[in-house]
Amino acid sequence: MAPAVTATAVAADAPDTYEEKHVHQIYDSIASHFSSTRYKPWPIIAAFLANLRDGWVGLDSGTGNGKYLPLPADRPGRVWTIGLDRSRNLLDIARTAGGTGAFREVVWGDVLGHSWREGIFDYAISIATIHHLATHERRKLAVKRLLSAVSPAHGRVLVYVWAVRQDELSKRSIPGGSSGTGQDVFVPWVMSEDKTQVFNRYYHMFDDGELAGLVTLAAEELGLAVGRPSTCSLKGVEIVQDGWERSNHYVELRRWQTEL
Amino acid sequence: MVRLITHNLLACHVKGCTSNNFPLEFKDVQVVLRESEFNPDFLRGFIPKIEWTALVGAARELGDTSLPDQPPEMLDDDFLKTLHHVLLEIHVEEGIMICPNCKHNYAISNGIPNMLLAEHEIG
Numbered sequence: 001m002a003p004a005v006t007a008t009a010v011a012a013d014a015p016d017t018y019e020e021k022h023v024h025q026i027y028d029s030i031a032s033h034f035s036s037t038r039y040k041p042w043p044i045i046a047a048f049l050a051n052l053r054d055g056w057v058g059l060d061s062g063t064g065n066g067k068y069l070p071l072p073a074d075r076p077g078r079v080w081t082i083g084l085d086r087s088r089n090l091l092d093i094a095r096t097a098g099g100t101g102a103f104r105e106v107v108w109g110d111v112l113g114h115s116w117r118e119g120i121f122d123y124a125i126s127i128a129t130i131h132h133l134a135t136h137e138r139r140k141l142a143v144k145r146l147l148s149a150v151s152p153a154h155g156r157v158l159v160y161v162w163a164v165r166q167d168e169l170s171k172r173s174i175p176g177g178s179s180g181t182g183q184d185v186f187v188p189w190v191m192s193e194d195k196t197q198v199f200n201r202y203y204h205m206f207d208d209g210e211l212a213g214l215v216t217l218a219a220e221e222l223g224l225a226v227g228r229p230s231t232c233s234l235k236g237v238e239i240v241q242d243g244w245e246r247s248n249h250y251v252e253l254r255r256w257q258t259e260l
Numbered sequence: 261m262v263r264l265i266t267h268n269l270l271a272c273h274v275k276g277c278t279s280n281n282f283p284l285e286f287k288d289v290q291v292v293l294r295e296s297e298f299n300p301d302f303l304r305g306f307i308p309k310i311e312w313t314a315l316v317g318a319a320r321e322l323g324d325t326s327l328p329d330q331p332p333e334m335l336d337d338d339f340l341k342t343l344h345h346v347l348l349e350i351h352v353e354e355g356i357m358i359c360p361n362c363k364h365n366y367a368i369s370n371g372i373p374n375m376l377l378a379e380h381e382i383g
Contacts, residue, residue, distance in 0.1 A: 116273075
C-alpha cells in the first residue's frame with residue numbers, strides 16, 4: 001500500500017521557492033530511482049509522436065529521464081525532440097535515453113522560460129509536468145509558453161497532467177474529492193532501498209474540465225481563437241482531443257492561421 | 261547537449277532582451293566529435309527552419325568552415341552529409357554561450373546548457 005496522499009496549501013507569496021523545495025530539489029534527490037520506474041511510453045503519447053513528419057523538431061518540456069526523446073521508434077533520427085527539464089540529475093540520464101548509445105539533445109531550463117526562437121518548433125509535449133506548478137497563473141503561463149513555442153501555422157501540442165479522478169487500479173486515494181479547481185496535494189515518493197526515506201512531492205491534481213479550461217484561457221490571452229479553423233479569425237488553436245485515461249487528463253492541440 | 265541543431269533554435273530570454281538576442285555566441289568551448297546516423301529525410305525537412313547565416317557563423321566559431329555562405333539549390337548527398345556533420349556530430353561539451361544583445365552568459369557543462377534564469381530575470 002502506497003503512503004497516503006495528503007492535502008497541502010501553497011505559500012502563495014512565493015510559489016517559485018515553494019516549487020524549488022517541494023518539486024525541484026526532490027527530483028534531483030530521487031532522479032536515479034525515479035528514472036528506473038519510468039520507461040514505458042504511454043500509448044496516446046507514442047501515437048502522437050508516431051504521426052509527426054520527417055524533418056520536424058519538437059520540445060519535450062519537462063522531459064524527466066527523456067523516455068520520449070527516442071520516439072518514434074520505427075523512424076529513429078527522422079524527428080528530433082529536444083528535452084528540457086528543471087532537474088540537472090534527470091537530464092544526465094535523459095542525455096543518453098533509449099540505451100542505444102545515441103545522444104539526445106537536452107537543455108537545463110524551466111517550463112516558464114522561453115529560450116527559443118518564437119514558433120520554431122513543429123510540436124511540443126509536456127507530460128506530467130505542469131501539475132508541479134504551484135499556482136493557476138503559473139500553470140496558465142506554462143501552457144502559453146507551449147503555444148508560443150510551436151509554429152503558428154501547424155504547431156501541435158500534447159499536455160498530460162494528473163487527475164483528481166483516479167482509475168480503479170490506482171493505489172492513490174485523493175483527499176478532498178472534486179472541487180472544480182483541482183486539489184493541491186503532496187504525493188509521497190518512497191525510496192526503494194531505504195523505505196524510511198520519503199519525499200513529499202507537490203502536485204496540483206486537475207479536476208474534470210480544468211485542463212481544457214486552462215488551455216482556453218491561455219489561448220485567449222495570446223489572442224488565439226479556440227476552435228476549428230475558420231475565416232472569422234486570423235489565428236487560433238483547435239482542441240483535437242480532450243480526454244482522460246488512467247488517472248490523467250490530456251489535451252492535444254493544433255495551431256492554425258488563415259491565409260489572407 | 262549543445263549541437264548546432266539546438267544552438268540554431270536557442271535565443272536569449274532575459275526580460276526586455278527581445279531584439280538581436282540570436283544567435284548566442286560561443287566562447288571558451290570544448291568540442292567532441294561523435295558520429296551519428298545520417299538521415300537525409302530529416303535534413304530535407306529541417307532545412308527550411310534553419311537560420312542559415314547563424315548556422316554558418318556558429319560552425320566557424322567551432323572551427324568548421326565546410327558550409328557555403330548560402331544554402332545550395334540542389335540538395336545532393338554530398339551537401340546533406342556536410343550539413344549532417346555540422347548539425348549533429350559536433351558536440352559542445354563545455355563552454356559559454358553569450359547573448360549578442362544583453363551579454364547574458366549561458367554556461368554549458370557536461371554537454372548540457374544552463375538556460376535557467378532567476379525568477380526576476382524572466383521576461
